[in-house]
Amino acid sequence: MGVRVSGQSGRRLGTPALAAALVLGAWLVHDGSTGGLPPTPSVAEALGAGPSRHALTGIPMKASAPTRVRIPALDVDAPVTGVGLDTGGHLATPPDDQRNLAGWYRDGVTPGQTGTALLVGHVDIASGPAVFYGLGALHRGDRIDVARRDGSTAYFLADAIEVYPKTAFPDRQVFGQARDPELRLITCGGGYTEGEGYRGNVVVYAHLTGSRRA
Template structure:
């Protein structure tokens, strides 16, 4: 699977992000109450992250697996695009242990913001990103890539945003260094309309293992 450069630049980026945000705040309506992050994990709670701590950008290579030891995630990654209405397509609900990488953006490890989304739950129970809200600043995220390299990320913050105030540009905007966003549904749950927001994990590249 090849990677395309993200078309999101300037005003065009924000316009695309709003469309994607419309999917992200509406998906997920199965019920249950996944863990929620504490205010101590919010952006800015631990002070700004020095840019010099970011790892050296990697070349393009599609992600094939994600591992998050702190919450027991070890899952394959599939590429997802946009559906006929311009919304981000979701990973299949037939496999609860599956994450989706937006293949229209950068690959994890490249300079910029890579996006991985996953279900919080399905009709069968908790899904791949159910535990995102239980993460803490400093936790590790490993992303194995198609070229047999592995990108290592460190969690910077975990936030919950209501669907009425989702910060599209902040979440989707292209970063000046290699960053990663993990996104799933969360927040309050209502039986008639499902989850009312999204959990977003912010992480930055700390290093990588070269292809074997």
């Protein structure tokens, strides 16, 4: 499942800005009943609820594709695959039968580079909860580690966890290119309607705090 490009005037194919148009509603859900609804972020974790930075921003890294994402607080340890656009002009997603797999928008920056890197994942699949099921339970200051193809690791801290309705998703805020190395994790959430699926998206905002070089 993906989101059509149409209606996004002024955005060029393959740019990070275009990703804002593409990711909304891109993570499919089959019935919303496999294991119960996922956690919803607390208002205490929202943007503006506290300091915007828990540590100084790390030194930007050179480009290198992500290979694995680890979120210790959620016991997430998952491989990462690149995703782009399908033949219909939609943002592709990780395979629907792969529970423990995240996707990186490969036409954007890599995690650790200056800018806004995007990692996406299913909240659930037909067989049950999936890789990003627990994103809504994260807290500000929780760690996110991204291993990269060159052998390095980028270390991020969560700044905020928000949930947005798909009908009012703040695409510029979420996907606009940051001046520092930042990361967004995105999945479905925000309540569930039978026949329509999840009504929103959970977004984790994070910033680079350090790295381990190859």
